[in-house]
Amino acid sequence: MGDRHTWAAAPSAAERARSVLAAAWSCAVTAEGGREELVGAHTVGADGRVLLHVPEDSTLVTAAICAPRGEPSAVLEFADVAPVPVRSRIRARLWLAGWFAPEEGHLAFQPSRAVLREASGAVVVDLGDLSAARPDPLAMAEAKLLTHLADAHPDAVERLTRLVGPDSLHGAVRVQPLAVDRHGLTLRIERARGNGDVRLPFHAPADDVAQLTERMHVLLAQASAAACPRSLQRQRTDGDR
Structure with missing residues (x-):
């Protein structure tokens, strides 16, 4: 049933990067002053700049003040971590190279280069596209949505595997929801050796949680009409013995 969907819409690299931010x-x-790990200390301005809210005694503030031109170079690294416990939980990393300058109450970081690395490889993100992009409308709710799906509806996750081609499910030992965005749901298929991801695109984009609920109901209805994969049937039978 892997060919049920004829399109596989997905966010652009700039949109994915913006959602990570x-x-x-x-x-x-x-x-130049070293490396700092900041927690809950950044926001993103409307112009795409990253605003760092750090203590006055931060080495970053010192570097900004002491820099010859007042704009020390820096690299910011962000990790996109799957909210559901799966193998290889880091779904993506985003690096921003550029410089920052002190402004009232924060440091303003101006990127000069952006690189997004995902399972499919690394891509340089156009800065104009990054500045114009907006986060996926489900990005801030994704963690709650996925953990609820995994914890409260494992039966629904299993049913969705009926939409996955049998080759992708061969040797599967566990399937978990890995990611969701306005265009679709991604499942992580864990095998005894290695794992793989399968994307189930929605029939139309979802711009809020209410629309996502409808899109998920459509997927589950399609899954209910599909045959249960033989590989999972065998695993369930063997586990019942």
């Missing part, structure tokens, strides 16, 4: 709770900053 919005949802990440921490970031690592490497600058």
Whole structure:
């Protein structure tokens, strides 16, 4: 049933990067004064700049004040961590290279280069596209949505595997929801050796949680009409013995 969907819409690299910036709770900053791990200390301005809210005694503030031109270079690193416990929980990393300058109450970081690395590889994100992009509308609710799906509705997750091609499920020992965005749901298929991801696209984008609920109901209805994968049937039978 892996060919049920004829399209596989997904966020652009700039949108994914912007969602990482919005949802990440921490970031690592490497600058001339060393490396600092910041937690809950960054926001993103409307112009795409990253605003760092750090203590006055931070080495970053010292570096900004002491820099010859007042704009020390730095690299910011953000990690996108799956909210559901799975193998290889880091779904993506985003690096921003650039410089920062002190402004009232914060340090303003101006990126000059952005690189997004995901399972499929690394891509350089156009800065214009990054500045114009907006976070996925589900980005801030994703963690709660996925943990609820995994913890309260494991039966629904299993039913959704009926939409996955049998080749992708071969040797599967566990399936968990890995990610969701306005375009679709991604499942992590863990095998005895290694794991893989399968994307189940929605029939139309979901711009809020209410629309996501409807999109999920459509997927589950399609799954209910599909045959149960033989590999999972065998595993369930063997486990009942």
